[in-house]
Amino acid sequence: MRRSGRLLFGGRARRRWIHLILGGALAMPYVFVGSLVLGPLMGEDDIFGSFPLNLGSFAAGLPIAAVTSLFPLTRPLETGAVRALCGVDGDALAHGPARTRAERARTAVWFTLHLGLGGIVSGMSLSVPPFAVMLMALPVFAGLRDLPLAPHFLDHTWVLALSPVAGLALLCALAACAAGCGALLARWAPALLGPSQQDRLAAAEARAADLAVRNRLARELHDCVGHALSAVTLQAGAARRVLDTDPDFVREALAAIEETTRRTVGELDAVLGVLRDGDAPGTAPAPTLADDLDGLLRRTRAAGQTVTAAVDADPAALPPLVSREAYRIVQEGLSNALRHAGEPVTVRIGSAGGRLEITVENGLGAAPASRPGGGHGLRGIADRVRLLGGTAQAGAADGTWRLHVRLPLTAT
Template identity: 75%
Template sequence: MRAFPRALFGRRARRRWIHLILGGALAMPYVFVGQLVVGPAVDARYVFQDLFLQLASFAVGLPLAAVTALFPLTRPLESGAVRWLCGVAPDLLAYGPARSRAAKGRTAAWFTLHLGLGGIISGMSLALPPFAVFLILLPALARFHADAVDLPASLDHTWVYALAPAVGVASLLALAACAAGCGALLARWAPALLGPAPEDRLAAAERRAADLAVRNRLARELHDSVGHALSAVTLQASAARRVLDSDPEFVREALAAIEDTTRRTVGELDAVLGVLRDGDTPGTAPAPTLDADLGGLLRRTRAGGLRVRCELGVDPAALPPLLSREAYRIVQEGLSNALRHGGPGDGADHGVALRVARAGDRLEITVENPLTGSAPCRPGGGHGLRGIADRARLLGGTSEAGPAGGMWRLRVRLPMKDPA
């Protein structure tokens, strides 16, 4: 029982009614233009005194509305109105200008339909309520003012006064039903006429993929630079604290390494955040390379008490820039894992072996550290191995990590040439 009144007078029905009335208001200028055409054509001075001429003017104005619907702002404005007033899901509508011929045709069809149904419902909304109120009040008016109502002789009967209120209420219900029906019809057709075309969906998917790629790249850069810096600084400070009284020279080296690490990390962080601020492509953010900073990376890692043996079988300066940059991040994350899971004590006893060499047409990076280390220095670990795998995959390479002979081994193979 409640569904019927809600369908006619509920919040959604009222908002759709407003949407139709807005369509009728938009139709009025076109009706006036149609009046200028119809009036001289039939030699009528006052077109709005004749219902037939009004409808003719309305019919002449609708094609003009279809033409003006080709303006770029029509679809965004109509989609916004449909979203808020008709209750259509946002992802079913397109909010950009119509580009293709088919999209423009659908937009023109929608605009014409909106103005056509809106003009009809607006006219009914102006005419029916006063007439219905008059019919509802007719018995009372006839009772107290018998001379005020001049009915034709054929209608001057008591049953007319009894039936008039029912007809008035029925007129209002019919108006509400027509408005609800037209509003539901527009809401049903809106996705087909205002929805995104296949090319719009493809463009949106490409934008989402590009945004996701940027976010993933930034996440990897932040994890590798900031995560490594925090791990290194934590262990450097821990090592310095343990030998504060016995080895002042080591403490000075550790503090210098902490200063250098934090300074470099702040610079890298500012560069990565600049991508977010300026909207640059991911590759434009400057990053260290093997050629520029491998020695500094090893020095800062060793300052935390971790003994690192490095074997270089390739000239870092001969590597392509992109490969050198990604290889640096992979080495950085491999050493960071050794810092977190090995710790300075194990590193001093067993050492960490780093090997960067050429294997055929590929660059091979191997990092080995003992499995007998202490617990990670930060609970829960991180996403370093996943980030390494992502970097290798994007370059067309492979990565593998796991225990091997009492050691934890990370091995990454990357093509020696930049991907096209």
């Protein structure tokens, strides 16, 4: 019983009822135009004095409404009303005007249904409640039985006893009719006002492009900031431990900290420039193997880490995209070595068979402190490698952690 009451008189049902009444209000100008067409044809001056002619005017106005629905603003206005009043998910509806013939046809069908069902429910909402109230009041107010339009059988006792029930039943029937029409419109709205296949494809492509940009920004922030923080933390710790015994190492560590933070601030500004709406991207270029491999190794060694590098490929001859992604992969491999405190670290970069091969190996030191949610470095490496069509392997074996990556040199 409670569920039936919500279906007939709940908030959603009331909003859909309002939506139908708005459709009836929109139908009135078309009914007037239909009466102007139907009156001369039927030879009647008083169209609204005849119920059949009223229905005829209503039916004649609906095709006119279908034609006017072809205006571009019809679909945005209707979808806005459906979102606000019918309880339909906004993603299931189109956002802009109809562009294709099929979209315009569906909009015309929807507009005609909205005005048609809305006109019927609006007419019932105007006529049924007064009659139902009169039926419920008949046993109490005897004067209602003497009204000119009152049927002669109202004097029977059994009619007076059942009239309140009949009046209540009429109100429930009106609510059920409005709820049913509103539910039908809500069910048909995604099919008639929903996006076309082209709209869905364009929206999916836009979401995919936005997600790709967000993922790239997340990877860039993780790699540049994460590596810098790891390096600076270890450099500061190493300098603190030998502050009184090795001033030269302390000066070297402080210089490395200054260089690391300055460079990271530039990279961070470049990445955040993409996020600033309307701002131009930062001017700091993305680092590549050709630009900063030696500096990356030097800053890592300044933290007290033993790093051996063997470079058998010419970084300057690498495609810019491959060189940039390879730099980030090497940077993340060194960051993992710094975090895990595994020494020594070996970096090998070479080319064979049209592929750039990167290997980073380090000993398995003490397990690092766990972080909530874990790290994302290896996932970021996998994403970079997958986008370039390469392969990546990472794991521990024989007391050594090994990261091995192959990148095609023809990646674009």
